[in-house]
Amino acid sequence: MAASGPRSSVRGALCRLLLTLVVFSFTCEACKMVTFNIPSKLEADKMVGRVNLKECLGSADLIQSSDPDFRVLDDGSVYTASAVEFDEKRSFTISLSDTKKQTQKEIPVLLEHQKKVLGKRHPKETVLRRSKRRWAPIPCSMQENSLGPFPLLLQQVQSDAAQNYTIFYSISGRGVDQEPLNLFFIEKDTGNLYCTRPVDREEYDVFDLIAYASTADGYSADLPLPLPIRVEDENDNHPIFTEAVYNFEVPESSRIGTTVGVVCATDRDEPDTMHTRLKYSILEQMPRSPGLFSVHPSTGVITTVSPYLNREVVDKYSLIMKVQDMDGQFFGLMSTATCIITVKDSNDHIPTFRQNAYEASVEENTVNVEILRMPVEDKDLIHTANWRANFTILKGNENGYFKISTDKETNEGVLCVVKPLNYEENRQVILEIGVSNEAPFTRDVALRMTTMSRALVTVHVRDQNEGPECTPAAQYVRIKENSAVGTKINGYKAYDPETRSSKGLRYKKLRDPKEWIIIEELSGSITTSKILDREAMTPRNDLYNITVLAIDQDGRSCTGTLVVNLEDVNDNPPEIPQNDLVICKPKMGYTDISAVDHDEPIHGAPFYFSLANTSPEINKIWTLTKLNDTAARLSYRKNAAFQEYNVPITVKDRAGQSTTKTLRVNLCDCVYPSQCRATSRSADVILGKWAILAILLGVALLSCVLLTLVCGVVGVRNKKHFPEDLAQQNLIISNTEAPGNDKVCSGNEFMIQTVNNSSQGFCGTVGSRVKNGGQEAIEMTKGGHQTLESSCGAGHHHTLDSCRGGHVETDNCRYTCSEWYNYTQSRLGEKLHLCNQSENHMPSQDYVLSYNYEGRGSPAGSVGCCSEKQEEDGLDFLNNLEAKFTALAETCTKR
Numbered sequence: 001m002a003a004s005g006p007r008s009s010v011r012g013a014l015c016r017l018l019l020t021l022v023v024f025s026f027t028c029e030a031c032k033m034v035t036f037n038i039p040s041k042l043e044a045d046k047m048v049g050r051v052n053l054k055e056c057l058g059s060a061d062l063i064q065s066s067d068p069d070f071r072v073l074d075d076g077s078v079y080t081a082s083a084v085e086f087d088e089k090r091s092f093t094i095s096l097s098d099t100k101k102q103t104q105k106e107i108p109v110l111l112e113h114q115k116k117v118l119g120k121r122h123p124k125e126t127v128l129r130r131s132k133r134r135w136a137p138i139p140c141s142m143q144e145n146s147l148g149p150f151p152l153l154l155q156q157v158q159s160d161a162a163q164n165y166t167i168f169y170s171i172s173g174r175g176v177d178q179e180p181l182n183l184f185f186i187e188k189d190t191g192n193l194y195c196t197r198p199v200d201r202e203e204y205d206v207f208d209l210i211a212y213a214s215t216a217d218g219y220s221a222d223l224p225l226p227l228p229i230r231v232e233d234e235n236d237n238h239p240i241f242t243e244a245v246y247n248f249e250v251p252e253s254s255r256i257g258t259t260v261g262v263v264c265a266t267d268r269d270e271p272d273t274m275h276t277r278l279k280y281s282i283l284e285q286m287p288r289s290p291g292l293f294s295v296h297p298s299t300g301v302i303t304t305v306s307p308y309l310n311r312e313v314v315d316k317y318s319l320i321m322k323v324q325d326m327d328g329q330f331f332g333l334m335s336t337a338t339c340i341i342t343v344k345d346s347n348d349h350i351p352t353f354r355q356n357a358y359e360a361s362v363e364e365n366t367v368n369v370e371i372l373r374m375p376v377e378d379k380d381l382i383h384t385a386n387w388r389a390n391f392t393i394l395k396g397n398e399n400g401y402f403k404i405s406t407d408k409e410t411n412e413g414v415l416c417v418v419k420p421l422n423y424e425e426n427r428q429v430i431l432e433i434g435v436s437n438e439a440p441f442t443r444d445v446a447l448r449m450t451t452m453s454r455a456l457v458t459v460h461v462r463d464q465n466e467g468p469e470c471t472p473a474a475q476y477v478r479i480k481e482n483s484a485v486g487t488k489i490n491g492y493k494a495y496d497p498e499t500r501s502s503k504g505l506r507y508k509k510l511r512d513p514k515e516w517i518i519i520e521e522l523s524g525s526i527t528t529s530k531i532l533d534r535e536a537m538t539p540r541n542d543l544y545n546i547t548v549l550a551i552d553q554d555g556r557s558c559t560g561t562l563v564v565n566l567e568d569v570n571d572n573p574p575e576i577p578q579n580d581l582v583i584c585k586p587k588m589g590y591t592d593i594s595a596v597d598h599d600e601p602i603h604g605a606p607f608y609f610s611l612a613n614t615s616p617e618i619n620k621i622w623t624l625t626k627l628n629d630t631a632a633r634l635s636y637r638k639n640a641a642f643q644e645y646n647v648p649i650t651v652k653d654r655a656g657q658s659t660t661k662t663l664r665v666n667l668c669d670c671v672y673p674s675q676c677r678a679t680s681r682s683a684d685v686i687l688g689k690w691a692i693l694a695i696l697l698g699v700a701l702l703s704c705v706l707l708t709l710v711c712g713v714v715g716v717r718n719k720k721h722f723p724e725d726l727a728q729q730n731l732i733i734s735n736t737e738a739p740g741n742d743k744v745c746s747g748n749e750f751m752i753q754t755v756n757n758s759s760q761g762f763c764g765t766v767g768s769r770v771k772n773g774g775q776e777a778i779e780m781t782k783g784g785h786q787t788l789e790s791s792c793g794a795g796h797h798h799t800l801d802s803c804r805g806g807h808v809e810t811d812n813c814r815y816t817c818s819e820w821y822n823y824t825q826s827r828l829g830e831k832l833h834l835c836n837q838s839e840n841h842m843p844s845q846d847y848v849l850s851y852n853y854e855g856r857g858s859p860a861g862s863v864g865c866c867s868e869k870q871e872e873d874g875l876d877f878l879n880n881l882e883a884k885f886t887a888l889a890e891t892c893t894k895r
Contacts, residue, residue, distance in 0.1 A: 279328030467556025
């Protein structure tokens with residue numbers, strides 16, 4: 001057992017070695033050796049030869065060369081990677097690997113230097129060197145349609161490498177391995193190039209062959225040589241016209257040289273040679289005489305050579321056209337075509353009447369009837385504009401009784417009556433009729449024929465027993481508006497055309513929109529039945545139309561229009577269309593007022609505006625100035641109060657007619673008038689009966705509450721103290737630090753509150769208006785320019801009413817307007833002015849100012865911003881205020 005162990009291990013090792021050798025011999029099997037004969041020196045990137053790799057290993061995906069001086073491409077081509085030089089032999093291997101199958105093969109490559117024994121050469125080596133130029137594109141050509149003999153030798157191709165090696169030649173390209181196949185071949189050893197059969201140049205004009213020179217082992221001695229073979233043209237193609245039959249048109253009476261058309265031919269032979277130089281000519285013209293056309297030999301343009309083309313004689317010509325190559329020489333090839341020329345009609349013949357004079361008759365008062373047909377003759381092509389006739393009445397139809405038209409089928413003139421004729425006026429009418437064509441005459445014909453064909457037509461009018469005539473259809477009369485009822489004037493007049501009078505005619509009114517007149521049956525005169533008003537007509541117009549019917553004894557009638565021209569009378573004063581006006585103070589300083597007058601302009605503008613007899617207060621506040629002829633400008637003074645005014649304005653026209661209208665002018669504290677209009681509309685709402693009842697009940701309830709309050713006031717009127725919260729109700733906390741900017745002092749035992757707390761004031765509110773019992777509270781505005789005079793306007797009794805819950809006697813707060821005016825007018829304006837200015841006349845930030853000494857004897861003395869009449873009366877309540885109001889009490893109390 002011990003001996004068997006080593007023996008078995010040796011046996012396994014031998015088996016593995018044998019298996020490895022078998023696999024190696026299978027995978028590394030060498031292929032057939034390849035031998036290349038090359039020169040001893042090769043430059044880089046020079047092809048050595050080609051190896052058939054697929055014969056060795058068809059699935060090789062890795063190709064390697066054992067010699068770095070050579071590289072192998074995928075197709076088996078072997079190139080030098082660098083310049084190579086060797087003596088006689090050199091070898092290397094090409095490794096082929098299939099990585100998927102793990103197979104590898106090698107191809108041995110042997111490079112040998114072949115020494116060729118040459119014969120003795122002439123000592124002039126330069127002669128031999130010139131042969132290098134032979135391996136270059138050699139101009140070569142062959143005649144098309146050659147007669148042979150075939151194969152036809154074209155030229156010999158030689159390579160420079162033939163001096164040192166045995167060279168074999170080959171070619172490729174169209175005519176060899178491409179269509180047409182086997183047309184050319186080359187002798188492998190000699191390089192002689194042959195053509196095997198005739199060639200048509202129109203099918204193949206050039207063959208681009210490629211010649212190759214290689215050694216016996218496949219070495220490419222030279223680069224492939226482009227070898228073009230040009231096929232020389234032979235005049236073997238006839239010129240051919242582009243069309244077998246040409247159709248052209250030419251107007252008759254065309255001038256000499258007018259182009260008729262162009263013929264064209266093509267030739268397949270080589271361009272720009274005599275084989276394709278074509279010449280055109282006319283072989284024959286039908287009809288033969290006279291010759292009217294010619295053709296340009298090079299361009300093929302056909303033109304006229306005679307002005308006597310007449311469609312009425314010959315309307316169509318046929319030409320036999322010839323084209324010949326070789327510039328028309330007798331040995332050139334030729335072909336023919338037909339050219340048909342149609343002569344187009346021109347208006348070279350005028351239409352003519354068959355007669356010079358015609359007669360017709362028509363009964364009077366007959367319209368839209370045909371009375372005559374007038375045929376004409378025209379040699380131009382029928383049913384064309386050159387043949388169709390246009391008839392014109394040249395004379396005799398000044399009143400438009402007749403109309404002539406053309407029958408499109410017969411080309412006759414049709415004469416009709418379109419307006420009734422009157423036998424009593426015209427018993428016979430003579431017309432002159434002219435005729436022409438729709439198309440204008442050609443210029444040459446127009447020079448020869450300057451007149452149109454004319455004919456005279458005599459129309460006889462036959463008498464007819466006719467009815468009355470209303471002529472003119474509209475007759476005018478003039479009546480002044482506002483004329484008295486029963487005014488009589490002449491009316492509409494018709495007449496009998498037979499008697500030329502109005503006797504025996506009766507009149508009847510057919511239409512009278514306003515029923516203003518009455519028409520008398522026998523005379524036709526009219527009488528006014530109402531007062532005529534020009535302004536009452538809609539639309540307004542000075543003309544009033546009445547339709548009248550005139551009837552004769554036989555019942556025949558006619559209708560006419562009596563137009564009454566209403567003369568305007570100044571019976572309308574100017575009017576002001578505006579009723580309510582809104583002026584936003586102080587943004588708007590005025591408003592414009594306009595007026596209109598329904599009368600004629602002669603009785604209208606310019607208007608004169610003025611304020612009517614008004615109170616002095618209105619005259620002091622409002623002024624009128626003229627803006628233009630129909631408008632005026634209403635302006636107010638700066639001291640006008642915010643309220644609604646009734647301003648009566650009188651406007652007068654140029655004739656003195658006037659009217660007065662009271663305008664409601666709302667002087668409103670607003671930015672846009674629409675803000676005040678909304679308030680006015682809400683105030684003008686009409687209340688229903690239930691709303692009035694609810695208001696009355698509310699008034700009754702309010703009266704009970706006021707009665708209770710009055711009783712409470714009477715019970716405590718003799719007490720001198722105030723309720724504990726009275727000061728809190730009237731002296732509010734101010735957020736403004738500047739002294740005097742948020743309050744207004746009064747000497748009537750009360751304090752007027754600020755704007756922000758105006759709902760709890762005593763006798764008035766700053767910036768708002770309070771009406772109580774029909775008496776208007778005086779409005780005092782911080783820093784404002786409103787004076788007491790504006791508050792006294794309109795004659796109201798203005799008071800300073802006591803506030804809710806106040807215990808001040810009412811009499812202490814009441815003054816008449818005159819008393820306040822006399823006392824404060826001399827001082828209030830000065831105080832308000834000085835309150836806003838410093839000593840240097842600059843805007844002041846404090847109302848409490850220092851005043852200059854006014855001089856001895858001043859009746860006013862020295863005044864302050866809070867000085868008022870009865871300054872010390874009714875201010876005892878200031879003594880009951882808390883300590884924090886001491887400064888305020890000192891300000892409003894004279895100490």
